[in-house]
Amino acid sequence: MIALAGNPNAGKTTLFNSLTGLRQKVANYPGVTVERKEGNWKLPFGHARLIDLPGLYSLEATSLDEQIARQVIAGELKDIPRPSAVIAVVDSTNLERNLYLVTQILEFGIPVVVALTMMDVFEKQGHEIDIALLSKRLGVPVIAVNAKDGRGVEDLAKAASDAVGKPAASFKLEAAEDGDSQNARIFARYNFVSDVVQAAVRHNDLEKHRRSEKIDSVLTHRFFGLAILAGLMLLVFQAIFSWASLPMDLLEQGFGWLADESRAVIPAGILNDLVSDGIIAGVGGVVVFLPQILLLFFFISLLEDSGYMARAAFLLDKLMSRVGLHGKAFLPLISSFACAIPGIMATRTIESRRDRFATIMIAPLMSCSARLPVYTLMIGAFFSGQYLFGFLSLGAVLMLLMYLLGIVTAIIVAFILKRTILNAPPPPFLMELPPYRMPNIRTVVQNMLTRAWLFLKRAGTVILAISIVLWALTYFPRHEQSAPAVAAAGSELNAGDAKESPEDDAEAGAEQIRNSYAGRLGHLIEPVIEPLGFDWKIGVALIASFAAREVLVSTLSIIYSVGKEENEESQTLIAAIRSAKRDDGRPVWTPLTALTLMVFFVLAMQCMSTVAVVRRETNSWSWPLFMIVYMTGLAYLVSFATYQIGRALGFE
Amino acid sequence: MKEASSHKSANTLRDLPVGSHARVTSVNGKGRISKRLMEMGVVPGADVRVVKAAPFGDPIEVVVRGYNLAMRCTEAESVEVVPV
Known part of the structure; x- marks a missing residue:
């Protein structure tokens, strides 16, 4: 077991991908939402489990990420053995702050190998570094690697297998004892790091900053910055809102076709109905969101990898902090206008747990596309x-x-939450604005696929269970005359099964709904929704729409016997709604x-x-x-x- | 709770005009803030440069130890500096 640790933006993910290839799996650490990435790394003698720690600036526990990383290195987590060595990823263009973390890892008394990244940029800037001297001063091997062309990767593997099993170099810094010993230790580490860097590196120019600052003079400009941000958000919004609609329609049709097929193949009866109307329709209802999720995460990874995301948070932090949210909450909230699911998944970029949960709690209040049909x-x-x-x-x-x-x-x-159950002094807002970089397409795509897979796997199981329950509510108890292939208010996806004459089908469906548990529930909740002006039929539609909002339309179509293929712009459905009467003859609507x-x-x-x-x-x-x-x-x-x-x- | 004791008397990072260079003399503020600032490299003796302020005046962007760091004005207030 070897751990990979390093600052955010140090090239850790790229290195991890290059060391493990596609042999990696993503999960959460037990009990928390910190992502745990593991892969298999081929060493000269055998394989090692490589665990990618979350990107971090320090091992002293302030954020959840840092706590987790510290616990992994200290071997304090269940299920994860103490790593036998740590690969410390160090961005050569940002040596002092990156080496600060290395000194902390060294203090843990664990074998360390430093992997020096971004050497191409470093050399292009005209800097020179004495790697041997750096290695000597730190007391651990230092290997320059380039994940893109594989330079140094073999040396790193060799150094890692040499380091495993060897006793760790002892490392202790003399901190001047004064009032605040914690800050004194930080001070001592930085003094040591400054000395080492001064000895090993010859700086020549600051070209990197010139280039990034030139780009920034436009992108974080007082006026243009906000205009460009608005334009980019519009593009992302447009993408998840409209570009995704074609693949979504195709998926919907695909699942409709699948439901028809299963209906034809499986003998008529309860199993047929469960598979076609419960399972296929329910799972289909989830998978339909996939194009939106893929697109959103494609853009998010792109914006993050290029360094722009931090700028967007920088631009908007003041605005968002007025309601107690972090600048980074902006994008998840905007995305939620298309669909809250990718929006909520996008809150992972917010480090503070309370800020993140506050954002998650309000994201579904953004009117998503599923409300539009209603x-x-x-x-x-x-x-x-x-x-x-x-x-x-x-x-x-x-x-x-x-x-x-x-x-x-x-x-x-958000305002109330941040002052009550999610109340906390604002965490220090200190955010690195990394230099702009060409996004690594492989990292972007991998990130996107990982998220999509997590969504399908985890959410899919829960949704499957709930959709079967909802299906059963509208399906049982069976009404004698109802045709077998009817019902399933919990699915808007099983359109196109008009094998019997549509009117009979619709009539039987309405009858079935009325007598089903859902129908009875509708009657049961009628007194509660009466003060809202709703009758029991609307009640049934409301119950069904707790599966998904747009289901209201198909359920109303079934209840008013106009056939469930009617959509929200259907004149028949509109006419039926307009003419629906209560028992005393007053119009329902x-x-x-x-x-x-x-x-x-x-x-x-x-x-x-x-x-x-x-x-x-x-x-x-x-x-x-x-x-x-x-x-x-x-x-x-x-x-x-x-x-x-x-x-x-x-x-x- | 400890008051940020000295920000009235001395120059803080918050008061620095955009574009100016300075050297950190001390980092005050509550435990978490000063610790985080120092861990990010803002320790006494470090050189800083103010690059710009966000559209609404907060947060600000500084260069320290060769990288760009954004911080809110509340954090910048707890960093005492002398212009260089």
């Missing part, structure tokens, strides 16, 4: 063709208001009900994929449960207020 249906049914002041489309204004409602609520919630429902959908937590991802990212059930309770509670209160105030003002 808004569209409601606006299409009750607000289309109406204008404010003669020229403002009422529908567009309402749509905008729904987005604003989500944003304003998110700001308030009014513009006020529609508005109330939209408000509910802005605020309620109705997306099991998000719940599953929050469970995974926070490594606990209490956060996703808290999210469901607070969002849905808020949704209920605000919709209640909307409906009651609307009625008080004389609307029906």
Whole structure:
């Protein structure tokens, strides 16, 4: 077991990839969300397990990453043996701060081999380094490596296998004892490092800074900087919003086809329905998000690897810190307008746990693309063709208001969270602005694929379970006359199975829903949703839409017997909604009900994929449960207020 | 809680105009802040240069030990400097 440690941006990931190739696996450290990457490294004599520690500046425990790294090196973690050697990755263009970490590792009394990276840049800048002298002063082997062309990689393997099993060089710095011994030790380490660097390196120029600062004079410019950032965000948003729609449609059709096939192949009956409507539709509902996730992570890796992400956080930190969030929370929140899942996964770039959790908790309040079909249906049914002041489309204004409602609520919630359960003195905001670099395409792609795989694997299992439960709720108990291939309100993906005549199918489906557990639940919750102006049918649709928001549309189609292939712009569905009557003959739906429902959908937590991802990212059930309770509670209160105030003002 | 005792009397990194060079004389502030600053290389005796301030005036960007570091004004306040 050998550990790879180094500063962020020191080229650690690139080196890790080059040493292990594709033989690596990613998991979390037990009990925390810190990513644990392991691979197999071929040494001259046999193989070694290589563990990639999180990028860190220091081993003294302040951030979670640093605690984990310290525990791994000290051998304090369960399941992970104490490494027999540490490869310390040192960026040669940033020697002093990188060597500071090395002195800390040396103090642990563990065999160390220093891998010197970025030598090409270092030499291009005209600096010279005496590697032998550096090695002598540090008391450990120093190997210059270049992960791109493989230079030094073999020497590193040899030095590593030599170091394993040898006693560690003893390393102790004399710290002047004064009031604050901790700071005195830091001071002593930096003094030592400065001496070593002064002896071993001849600096010539600062070309690197000139180039990066030239780029920065535009990219973090007072005005242009923000304009460029807005443009880039627009591009990313556009990509996840519209470029992803074609592959998403294809995936959706693919799963529809698969469901049809399984329906045809498996003998009719409960197994057939479970596989087609429960499993395939449920899993399909998750996999459909994959293109968005891949695209978002492609862009995030690109922005991070190039060094731009730190600049974006730098530009926006002041704005975000007003509500108590970190500058880096900006991108996850923007992404959440397309879909909260990649947005929440993107919060991993935020180091402070509290800041990160606050961001996760508000991300689903951004109106995601799954809410659009609901808004569209409601606006299409009750607000289309109406204008404010003669020229403002009422529908567009309402749509905008729904987005604003989500944003304003998110700001308030973040503000409250950061002052209550996530309250903490702001962690020191110290962020390196690394020099701009050409992104390494291999790192970018690998990063993207790793995230996608994690999403599929972990979220998929939870979602599978929940979708089977929801399917069962609408499926049982069986209604005598209902055709076997009906139902599954929990899936909008099984469109296209119109083998029987559509009307019979729809009629039977409505009957089935009415008698199912979901239908009974709808009746059961009717008294609760009555003050919002909803009847039991809307209740059923609400229950089903807790799987995914857009399911509301297909469920309403089934309930109103118009066939579940109808979409949100369907005139038949709109007509059915407009003409639906209560028992006493009053219409179920009014513009006020529609508005109330939209408000509910802005605020309620109705997306099991998000719940599953929050469970995974926070490594606990209490956060996703808290999210469901607070969002849905808020949704209920605000919709209640909307409906009651609307009625008080004389609307029906 | 300890007050950042001396930032009224001396020049701090926060007060430095953009583009100016200075040398760190001491790092104050609460335990976590001063420790983090020092671990990032902002220790007494280190040379710093203020590169720029973000659009809303906070955070600021400095060069220390040959790399660029962004910090909020609250952190910059706890670093005492003498211009060079």
